[in-house]
Amino acid sequence: MLGFISFSTLLYKLYREKPRRPFGIWMRDSSKQAVGGLVAHAWNMLFASMLSSENKNPCVYYLVNFVVDAVLGMVFGYLCLLLIEYIAKRWIGTELLTSGYYGNPPSNKIWAIQLAEWILIVTVVKFALLYGFIVPLAEPMYVAGEWLMKPFHDYPKLELVMVMVLIPLVLNTVVFWIQDNILMFSRKEAENDIEKGQKTDGSLPTEDDQDENDDFCSYLSAETKDLLSSDEPSSDQPKSGASVPSPAADPGFAQPIIPQ
Numbered sequence: 089m090l091g092f093i094s095f096s097t098l099l100y101k102l103y104r105e106k107p108r109r110p111f112g113i114w115m116r117d118s119s120k121q122a123v124g125g126l127v128a129h130a131w132n133m134l135f136a137s138m139l140s141s142e143n144k145n146p147c148v149y150y151l152v153n154f155v156v157d158a159v160l161g162m163v164f165g166y167l168c169l170l171l172i173e174y175i176a177k178r179w180i181g182t183e184l185l186t187s188g189y190y191g192n193p194p195s196n197k198i199w200a201i202q203l204a205e206w207i208l209i210v211t212v213v214k215f216a217l218l219y220g221f222i223v224p225l226a227e228p229m230y231v232a233g234e235w236l237m238k239p240f241h242d243y244p245k246l247e248l249v250m251v252m253v254l255i256p257l258v259l260n261t262v263v264f265w266i267q268d269n270i271l272m273f274s275r276k277e278a279e280n281d282i283e284k285g286q287k288t289d290g291s292l293p294t295e296d297d298q299d300e301n302d303d304f305c306s307y308l309s310a311e312t313k314d315l316l317s318s319d320e321p322s323s324d325q326p327k328s329g330a331s332v333p334s335p336a337a338d339p340g341f342a343q344p345i346i347p348q
Contacts, residue, residue, distance in 0.1 A: 113273070116188075120203050172205060
């Protein structure tokens with residue numbers, strides 16, 4: 089239920105997009121977040137059980153893990169994604185790892201590669217934060233978490249709802265929205281491939297690819313049109329090369345009266 093509510097945020101974001109991504113592209117983008125969220129949740133549960141002891145509250149450790157993952161994990165995940173894309177383009181010479189771009193027409197094979205890439209990033213970032221941040225600062229972070237959850241200690245069921253439902257719901261909503269912008273494709277990469285008129289593997293598109301390819305190209309054309317229209321001069325500004333009438337030639341222009 090929690091995952092469905094958080095996921096519905098992405099549906100609302102899709103509804104507000106102008107131009108709107110084709111549904112197939114959106115599903116590929118969103119599925120990476122969904123799977124990555126499940127992987128992060130599993131690591132959070134495991135790390136909370138590892139760090140907790142008999143005289144310490146595991147809910148506090150889970151809360152600390154979750155907050156650190158939502159804030160720092162998102163930032164470091166974005167930096168790792170940029171680094172992998174740079175390496176892939178600069179030294180490997182491929183655009184298959186460009187996040188959100190699945191070829192022309194979109195390919196499930198490329199999506200699977202990017203999904204594995206995102207899972208790897210989530211896992212690496214989790215372990216880096218665990219041993220580079222959470223473990224060295226475990227005691228002060230636990231004290232801070234304990235202080236935040238102190239009002240709920242007398243109500244264990246409410247504390248569980250806060251830690252496992254309400255706080256993750258709010259943070260997931262914000263994180264999903266931001267990460268969706270991170271994982272969307274770059275229009276520049278898509279334009280290059282469309283100009284070639286070929287699929288990512290170099291072969292010509294087949295009839296089975298045509299419907300999704302048409303949606304993809306329409307979305308790209310709409311984005312490009314919006315970009316160009318934003319650069320056009322406004323109608324009240326004279327175009328380049330147009331003559332500007334002289335005030336004296338305008339019969340409606342009041343000539344100044346010069347005293348004799």
